[in-house]
Amino acid sequence: MKVYISSDMEGSTGIVSPEQVMFGKPEYEFGRRMQLHDTLAAVNAALSWGADTVTVNDSHDRMINLDVSLFPREVSLITGSPKILGMVEGVSEHDAAIFIGYHAMAGTEKAVLDHTYSTKVVYGLKVNGIKLGETGLNALFSGALGVPVSMVSGDTAVCLEASSLLGETLITCPLKDGLGRNAAVTRSPEESAELISESVKRALEAAAAGRSPVLKMEAPYKTELTFHTTAQADAAGLVPGSERMSGRTMVFTTEDIFEIRRWCSSSIDCASIVGY
Ligand SMILES: [Zn+2]
Structure with a gap:
């Protein structure tokens, strides 16, 4: 099985503040570390489950947050920007997509760092009348290329958003409960690594059995x-x-x-x- 991981930062373990996810801010190194932590937990789970290849796409901001020197040799990293498909660049010809470190769409209550691509610019987005955030839009592009989304991790709010759009066969992995936009009760890194690992394995089982959701909409x-x-x-x-x-x-x-x-x-x- 060829596994694809889109890795964002805001939904990672312990992240609650813009200071932690913006390049140049003092807390940014913490954000990088936690994005890498959650991503490596997913990568290692996919490899130990028996994935043939794992492709990771760095999907946050400038898309040069993940340090490839810390990755296992079986993994390919898509790094840098701009990329035509952005957060799902290179997703085609994979058997399952996993979204790690994701966050809820702009305007969601009790959602850590809720936004849709740009906090300062985007109030909301709809396609064919359906409200979508980054999870929905990236699932739509993956679906158009025939790739199911088998798992989403992030805060509780993005997990609910993803399940309501993609259905109950999606595996979700909530790592923190938002108390507001910039506060949360977060799992410890050790616990979240275990949760991610269990969830990835269940998600790949579901994908292998053809149960993972493929989001489709009709043109135009x-x-x-x-x-x-x-x-x-x-x-x-x-x-x-x-x-x-x-x-x-x-x-x-x-x-x-x-x-x-x-x-x-x-x-x-x-x-x-x-x-x-
Ligand atoms: Zn991001």
Whole structure:
């Protein structure tokens, strides 16, 4: 079995604050360490379960957080950015995808560092009327390439979000309970490593048996992106194919599911350059 791991940072064990996930901040090294901790727990579980190959995609911010020198030899690391498919770059031709260190969509209560790609820019995202965060959108791209999502780890909120979208056959692994956006009750690293290991093995059993969920939607894909300000929506209007739906919401319709990724990424980048 070929296993793919998309590794974000915010949902990792012990992480609660922007200071811990932003490059250049004093606590960033703690964030890196915990992302690596959770990712290696998943990698080692997949290898001991009997995976033939494991591909890890560094999916956080600049995507150069994971130190490849600390990885086992059987693992390939996708590192750096930009990447056309971003958090699921290289997912095609794998048998199961695992999302590690994920976080809930923007606007979720009691969810650690809830956001959708950009805290300062994105208020909400929908595809064909369904609210999606990063978990949903990355599951949609994986599904379009025929790859099931077999497991999601992060806080309790992202696990609930993932289960409600992907169904009960998804294995989830909650590692902390959010008390708010920047506070949580977290498991110890030792306990979370055990939980991740057990969950990965159950997830790969489910994938091997064809039980892991594959998210599909019918074309055409109508994507709505709502910004925090009208100025951000004005700037996003520069992206080809955008239509203004309302003051703060732009809409884009396509038959090609991967154009959603290009459009969202370009729109968020344009919107990010305007001030408040
Ligand atoms: Zn991240």
